[in-house]
Amino acid sequence: MKIFDYMERYDYEQLVFCQDENSGLKAIIAIHDTTLGPALGGTRMWTYDSEEDAIEDALRLARGMTYKAAGAGLNLGGGKAVIIGDPRKDKTEEMFRAFGRYIQGLNGRYITAEDVGTTVADMDTIHMETDYVTGVSPAFGSSGNPSPVTAYGVYRGMKAAVKAAFGNDDLGGKTIAVQGVGNVAYNLCRHLHEEGATLIVTDINKDNVQRAVDEFGAKAVDPDDIYNQNCDIFSPCALGAIINDSTIPQIKAKVIAGAANNQLREERHGDIIQEMGIVYAPDYIINAGGLINVADELQGYNRDRAMKKVETIYDNIQKVIEISKRDHIPTYKAADRMCEERIASMQRSRSMFLQDGKHELSRIHHK
Numbered sequence: 001m002k003i004f005d006y007m008e009r010y011d012y013e014q015l016v017f018c019q020d021e022n023s024g025l026k027a028i029i030a031i032h033d034t035t036l037g038p039a040l041g042g043t044r045m046w047t048y049d050s051e052e053d054a055i056e057d058a059l060r061l062a063r064g065m066t067y068k069a070a071g072a073g074l075n076l077g078g079g080k081a082v083i084i085g086d087p088r089k090d091k092t093e094e095m096f097r098a099f100g101r102y103i104q105g106l107n108g109r110y111i112t113a114e115d116v117g118t119t120v121a122d123m124d125t126i127h128m129e130t131d132y133v134t135g136v137s138p139a140f141g142s143s144g145n146p147s148p149v150t151a152y153g154v155y156r157g158m159k160a161a162v163k164a165a166f167g168n169d170d171l172g173g174k175t176i177a178v179q180g181v182g183n184v185a186y187n188l189c190r191h192l193h194e195e196g197a198t199l200i201v202t203d204i205n206k207d208n209v210q211r212a213v214d215e216f217g218a219k220a221v222d223p224d225d226i227y228n229q230n231c232d233i234f235s236p237c238a239l240g241a242i243i244n245d246s247t248i249p250q251i252k253a254k255v256i257a258g259a260a261n262n263q264l265r266e267e268r269h270g271d272i273i274q275e276m277g278i279v280y281a282p283d284y285i286i287n288a289g290g291l292i293n294v295a296d297e298l299q300g301y302n303r304d305r306a307m308k309k310v311e312t313i314y315d316n317i318q319k320v321i322e323i324s325k326r327d328h329i330p331t332y333k334a335a336d337r338m339c340e341e342r343i344a345s346m347q348r349s350r351s352m353f354l355q356d357g358k359h360e361l362s363r364i365h366h367k
């Protein structure tokens with residue numbers, strides 16, 4: 001991979017490599033765009049096959065966060081971090097504290113939170129070294145685990161997409177195939193089950209599957225069989241790039257709405273599913289609930305205020321679908337357009353000089 005070529009193509013600001021021999025930390029922090037504010041995005045811990053895979057994941061996820069924050073109406077930029085390692089075996093206090101010190105060194109350009117493979121306890125450890133971390137334990141006045149809030153946002157966004165596809169937003173009686181029933185999807189399944197949906201689930205983790213079977217009466221299928229299920233909605237809630245050349249021909253659902261980041265392997269896959277008449281709820285719009293929730297910590301966390309903002313995901317999905325119809329473009333392009341327009345217009349307004357500008361880090365700096 002030619003790193004500068006890649007960074008130039010999507011206009012990345014910064015890529016930081018963190019190495020600490022003592023703790024074994026090998027991490028990458030990618031900052032995509034800070035036009036709207038400091039870059040906020042989670043830290044993923046994963047056993048990457050190669051360093052190149054880890055760099056690419058950090059870069060792709062960081063760019064997604066720029067769009068996620070812009071689409072959700074937040075004054076935040078996009079960034080993401082990855083730690084190379086097995087979250088079940090390789091975590092230590094030294095590692096996360098070393099990582100926290102690297103974040104502190106960026107002096108607020110990047111703020112972290114949870115992602116796949118990291119937990120509230122990890123954020124608490126990072127918090128020993130830096131204030132630039134969210135999703136910390138409620139005991140610190142923070143918002144805690146973002147996953148249930150992400151799940152609620154996905155549930156609301158799914159209803160908006162279902163309304164566009166079926167004429168009303170009732171999920172009762174709908175069959176929903178859920179890929180991955182981890183932190184977010186477990187909570188999502190609870191909302192769907194409560195509304196009377198029939199669930200089909202899969203996961204590579206057998207305990208997670210069993211929990212969904214036991215608690216929500218879900219039907220379990222093998223991971224490779226989730227795409228071709230007879231269902232109304234396909235909900236990808238595991239990892240990215242699962243909408244691709246080999247899965248698309250199998251999909252029978254009328255709606256794709258799930259929590260996973262970077263669901264389209266390539267943009268052209270978004271064009272293909274649009275042509276098939278599938279309503280695709282763009283990932284970074286529908287899964288913004290966790291970001292909205294942790295971002296609220298920067299103002300002094302208020303759960304009611306955060307949840308009110310999470311409700312707007314329903315409206316945002318509707319807005320994207322309207323733009324898609326108006327401009328005759330797929331929903332993923334409509335979402336990009338909506339977010340890019342906001343960033344560009346804020347960029348223009350920020351060129352105006354203010355002697356002492358207010359920004360998102362005021363809370364931290366005025367402590």
Ligand SMILES: NC(=O)c1ccc[n+]([C@@H]2O[C@H](COP(=O)([O-])OP(=O)(O)OC[C@H]3O[C@@H](n4cnc5c(N)ncnc54)[C@H](O)[C@@H]3O)[C@@H](O)[C@H]2O)c1
Pocket residue numbers: 114115116117146147148150179180181182183184185202203204205208223237238239240259260261287288290291
């Ligand atoms: N946690 C959040 O608040 C949040 C917010 C926005 C987006 N997301 C995204 O949502 C997705 C899920 O996040 P999470 O926090 O629930 O993670 P998680 O690790 O708790 O859950 C993911 C689940 O997917 C399963 N899985 C992995 N590969 C699979 C495969 N090939 N087939 C089937 N199952 C597979 C895992 O075993 C796990 O149970 C991720 O893509 C994450 O980036 C999460």
Ligand SMILES: CC(C)C[C@H](N)C(=O)O
Pocket residue numbers: 040041042068112113114115116135146261287288290291294
């Ligand atoms: C809680 C968020 C800041 C991070 C989350 N993992 C996301 O991708 O949106």
